[in-house]
Amino acid sequence: MDRLQAMEMFVRVVETGSFSKAAKEFATTQPTVTKQVAAIEQHLKVRLLNRNTRGVSLTEAGTLYYDKCKSIVRDVEEADSIVQLRQGQAQGLLRVGSSVAFGRRVVVPLALDFMAHHPQLRVDLSFEDRYTDLVAQGIDVAIRLGKLADSSLGARNLGANPWLMVASPKYLKKHGVPRRPQDLSGHDTLIYSSVQGNDLWRVITPKGEGVTVAVTGRLRSNNLGAVLAAARAHMGVAALPWYVAAESLKSGHVVEVLKGHALPEQEIHAVFPSPKLVPGKVQAFIAFLQGRFGQRWWESLPKG
Secondary structure (H helix, E strand, C coil): CCHHHHHHHHHHHHHHCCHHHHHHHCCCCHHHHHHHHHHHHHHHCCCCEEEECCEEEECHHHHHHHHHHHHHHHHHHHHHHHHHHHCCCCCEEEEEEECHHHHHHHHHHHHHHHHHHCCCEEEEEEECCCCCCHHHHCCCEEEEECCCCCCCCEEEEEEEEEEEEEECHHHHHHHCCCCCHHHHHHCEEEEECCCCCCCEEEEECCCCCEEEEECEEEEEECCHHHHHHHHHCCCCEEEEEHHHHHHHHHHCCCEEECECEEEEEEEEEEEECCCCCCCHHHHHHHHHHHCCCCCCHHHHCCCC
């Protein structure tokens, strides 16, 4: 029995609540993981896990053993990371999580660029719009937008995700160009429900003053691509992040509305399971990202 690998498998069985999920992470079979955990129990002569049809749960002895194993696994990862960083290379498997739109448009090209600089690194990208439990999902680092809730997670600020308002020239020719934020109440607006969900847009004037405007529109969606498509189809004024609207602005399919005004920007954070003993590969990736989210960072993204 490889004691360290068995400990790593035991930790992931506990955190995922499943032998099969742990097996998938280690690219092996469920019987192999089951055998490894059973070997630990046989060596210790104590049951660590209660097994039933609903999953697994820790015994009292298992809880104590899990806490120690988790610490040992982290120490080993940290030791490996120190050596890797001294060699200037991130190695092993890096699991990265993000929301779908931001992941596809922003995280993918950045991850590919990072991999090009670290040929010994493997990356597993996971994109979901719902909240992800980093520990349970085995995510090493997640890129999250907006203010962070207080938690035991580690976090680093990467930059800002600014928003603007756009519409097609054809729509504006037919319905008129808004001259001040209050004019939006007389227009069809295209609402991204995940952020502007309450039909109130807070517009920031060039002087930095906030103006809240009640808006209405025929289309609401939790998908940014759908909101952009509707704007390009002349259906109204859309609120979008710059990184989503950038290509359509360059092509002229949409133009900026209320230029000089803005919508509240979102914070961009890298979030990881613990602020202590952060693996070197995670530290390296975060440092790389911090160097990419400068002013007007979306202009350097490849076309997609």
